[in-house]
Amino acid sequence: MPLLPVCPAADLPPGARRIVAHGKISVGVFNVAGAYHAYRNICPHGGARVCEGPVSGTTLPSPVYEYNTGRAGCILRCPWHGWEFDLTTGEHLVDPETRLKRIPVELGAATAPCPGGASENLERFPVELADGQLFVRLPGA
């Protein structure tokens, strides 16, 4: 597995993201509350560059005529059609039956997901920290 350099860890504070490429593979690396998460930059719905979408919260289950929001900074919204993914797990928030190939994340930092996670995954990559520099470990080579 080749290591793809991302940036010094100090340049990726909580709430930040970096998008890096290795050949035709584009990867989004996110710092969510101090934990690093990396995903292939392809939306499972229509192939958009999903990692370039806005990061926000989402609407939580709420009574009729109420709109409660939460999970701020944990949700990635695809820029094409608005599908929402849990940044801490890569899971789609709505449809648990549709899944992409998933690669386990190896993190030394906290890996606890934001509360209320769901399913339908983005493809994940291991993120490693060495000498203050972040790397993404890509599959195969």
Ligand code: FES
């Ligand atoms: S391509 Fe991402 S939601 Fe449609």
